Amino acid sequence: MPGAPELPTVPVGSRRAPHRTVRYHHWLAPDAKRSLIAGAHARGVTPAMAVAALFADTVGGWSAQTRFLLNVPLFQRESVHSDVNRVIGDFTTSVMLEVDVTENMSVADRARDIQHRMYESASHAAYSGLEVLRDLGRQRGEAMLAPVVFTSALDLGELFADGVIQTFGEPVWIISQGPQVLLDAQVTELRGGLLVNWDVRESAFPAGLVDAMFTRFAQAVDRLARGDAGWDAEAAVQLPSEQATVRAAVNATDGPVSGRCLHQGFFEQAAMNPDAPAVVWGLDNEDGAWSYRELGNQALSVAGALQAHGVRHGDTVAVQLPKGRDQVVAVLGILAAGGAYVPIGFDQPDARRAKILQTADAVAALTVESADMGTGITCLSIDAARNYPNPLPEPVFPDITEIAYVIFTSGSTGLPKGVEVRHSAAMNTIDAVNDWFAVGSTDRVLALSALEFDASVYDIFGMFSAGGSLVAVDAEQKAVATTWVELIRRHRVSILNCVPSMLDMILELGGDQLGGSLRAVTLGGDWVGADLARRLARQVPGCRFSGLGGATETAIHHTICEVAGEPPAHWTTVPFGRPLRNVRCRVVAPSGRDCLDWVPGELWVGGVNVAAGYRNDPQRTARQFVEHDGLRWYKTGDLARYWPDGTIEFLGRADHQVQIRGYRVELGEVESALRTVPGCAMPSPPWSAPAPPSSSPRSRVTPTRPVTSPRRSLPCCPTT
Known part of the structure; x- marks a missing residue:
């Protein structure tokens, strides 16, 4: 048995007037009422069940779950005595009506379904709704509530008889409220017509939500009264026009596409500014740097060595090296040879590495001197490759629709899955982020992310595309946060692109001494706590702060939320924000429909940045990458919801996958x-x-x- 509808609510401590009930009402004139009743009878349902169906679909449209319980009061005065009808008292009981609006159907069919369910529930009325909730609570170990109520008083006559009105006058204000009830819908007869009321604990819900719900409900009631079209219409709640307009505006992200390969910007910079620093590293007397010319020459030597050992256009080449600047040489060399790189963590278990190599169809690997990748893999040491005497005369620039890299992430089957990312997808994200922050040749990024974590793609190629510099972090420095702070200060790092936990440590250790160079921080890969934005604003005034939503399957990032100054006090985490350039976002219900504002669903991401698929896994690819409205979408498995202003809020993972430190x-x-x-x-x-x-x-x-x-x-x- 399901629970109560999961309507969007405001935390109890944030409700302005938690005990105040507000009434919404809508009245059908007598002619409209008669039309509704005739239409119901013609379809074999009672008018009460017709209105109940509209209410159920309205609630279901704003509920995170499409199966839920409605609390339905029943009048039950049993004939235990001949004078029982002369007794004044409460003769109501309640039943728990199980509703399932997952399947879309016509309003008439929904009314028949609700009526059938109501007959079944009413046949067990001796087992009251209160008893049901108590027993469910004992079974599940938590208090069970039914705070959404539907009450029908149709066929019981006028709400106020003529004699009552003659004696007391016309009613001017009516309200009802009950403990632990958030929404109480009532339908009754008044002045020859039909009156529907909602008594709502309004502050329990986000602003504007109840207005939108009741407007939809009242419009649906009016359509039923107008004739057949209302009965034949889809019962499911459609995205209101106001919300659809906001979504369209937020997703109107079309913009320029550079048409460049991932490594093309680097070699263009090497030709224009050969002596500019490309990679810098070290502390104290161990400082070092490679210019664009020096790094480019090494990359072309690696490319020559790879081709000499059989690597051809489109081949995949693994990289398993300790963290540091040698990894940069390796990936540039692979791309310059026309291949796609496959990063493998240097400390990966042998069994997992073997599976990655097999799935990736890797033909070669760039490794340390003594590495052994097993049979069928040509291993080249990075030192030998960078000194190869016959470098390529110029880099290969493949078509931008070809694969640039394959990054393996954790898989639900117990096996890693390889995400194939095209040059065009990765460059769309890089260009969008670089333009957002006006990244230029004077910028420097601290390369904290592991090569097998796709944030590294931006670290390397985001800087090289703009002519900036990469501050390399080596294997000994990668886990020492005090060293990160020293590197930021010494090399005047201007952009920090990392997971939230890393910024937390940097702020903790750096205090107010992070220097004046840091101008932008971009966080992703995990929940972004709003406290980080507050701390950064205080410790590094003027530094821009952004949280970015993303997935390897969407080429690093797909959304951005820049926080100007300190975030609102009620924020605990920074939302995903809005789609980047050439990106579209949907929040989708299990039925495939777009979720309404505030309603959680699965986040779908579409556009240029969507990955090609999973390497050698067509079934998983077909399951996760789908076509809709002429666009290719990736079903992220993230739970999210839209706010009324078009902001997307991340709510967690829908499956059993979690993110830990990125x-x-x-x-x-x-x-x-x-x-x-x-x-x-x-x-x-x-x-x-x-x-x-x-x-x-x-x-x-x-x-x-x-x-x-x-x-x-x-x-x-x-x-x-």
Whole structure:
């Protein structure tokens, strides 16, 4: 049995007047009432069930769940005594009406369905709704409420008889309210017509939401009274025209496309400004730098070495190197050879690395001197490749629709999945972000992200496209936050692109001494706490702060929310914001319809930035990448909702995948690895609800001996 409708609500502590009830009302004239009644009878339903169907669909349109319970009061005065009709008192009981509006159908069919469900529920009226809720609460271990009520007094005569009006006068104000009731809808007869009232705890809902709901409900009632068209219309709530207009404006993001390959900007800069610094690194006396000319020459040598060892246009080449500037040489060399790069974490378990190489169809790998990738993979050490004596005379620039890189993320089957990203997709994001922040040749970014995390794509190619510099972080520095602060100060880093936890550490350690160079911070890959924006505004005044929503499948980022100064006090996290250039966003209900404002659904992202698919996995690709209205969309699996102003708010993951410090972790992969451990009992399921920023994954196992096996198949494994 489902629970109450999951309507968007305001936290109790933020409600202006939590106990105040407001009445909405709509009246049908007698002729309209007679038309509605005749239409209902012609279709084999009672007028009350016809109105109940409209109410159920209205509530369902604004509910996160399309199966829910409505609280329906019934009049039940049993004939226990011959004078019982002379007794004044409360003879009502209630039943829990289970409603399911998932399937779209006509209003007439919905009314028949609701009527059938009502007959079934009423046949069990001796088991009252209150008892049902109590028993459900005991079963589920939590209090169960039914705060949405539908009451019909049709066929009971006028709400106020003539004698009552003659004695007391015309009613001027009516209200009803009950404990733990948020919305009470009533339908009754008044002045020969039909009156529908909603008594609502208005401050329990976001501003404007009840207005929109009641307007839709009243319009639907009017359509039924006008004749057949109202009965034959779709029962489902459609996106109101005002909301559709806002969505269209927010998604009107068409803009220029550069037409360049991912590495093209680098080589253009190397030709125009060969002596400009491309990569800088080090502290104290260990400072170093490569100019665009020096880095370009190394990349062309790597490209020559790769081609000499059989790498051809369109081949995939793995990169497994310690974090640092050598990784930059490797990816530029692979792209210059006409290939696509496949980053693999330097500490990846052998079993996972082998699966990635197999799925990626990698023909070669750039590694350290002593690496062994197994049979079928040509391994080249980066030092030998950069010194290859026959460099390519010029880089290869493939068609922008070809694959630039394949990044492997966690997969629900227990196996990693490779996301194929085109040059055009990655460059759309890079150009959009660079234009947003007016990135230029004087900018420097601190390369904190691992190469196998797609934020690194922006770090490298975002800077090179604009002629800026990359401040390299090596393997020893990557986990030392104090060193990051020193690098920011020493190399006058102007742009910080990282996950929220990294900024948290930098602000904590840097205090007010981060220097005057930092001008923009972009955060993504995890929940972005609003407190970070507040702290940055205080510690680095004037520095721009943005949270970006994204996925590897949408070429790094798809939305942006820039926070000017300190964010609103009620924000706990920064929303996704609005789509980037050439990006579209939908929030989709299980039925496939667009969710209304404030209603959560799955975020779909469409446009130039959508990935080509999953490497060698056509079934998963067909499942996650779909066509709709002439556009290709990626179904992200993220829960989100639109605000009335067009802002998109991230609500968490819809599946069992979580993000931890920027890395996507599929709990199914963790569980699958645990299942393979000899002597390990069935792991308990990790959480499935959206995780707050401070959460960490937990799964309980019962080992019969020390557990070491997961380390062979998981990309990271805790030591305790």
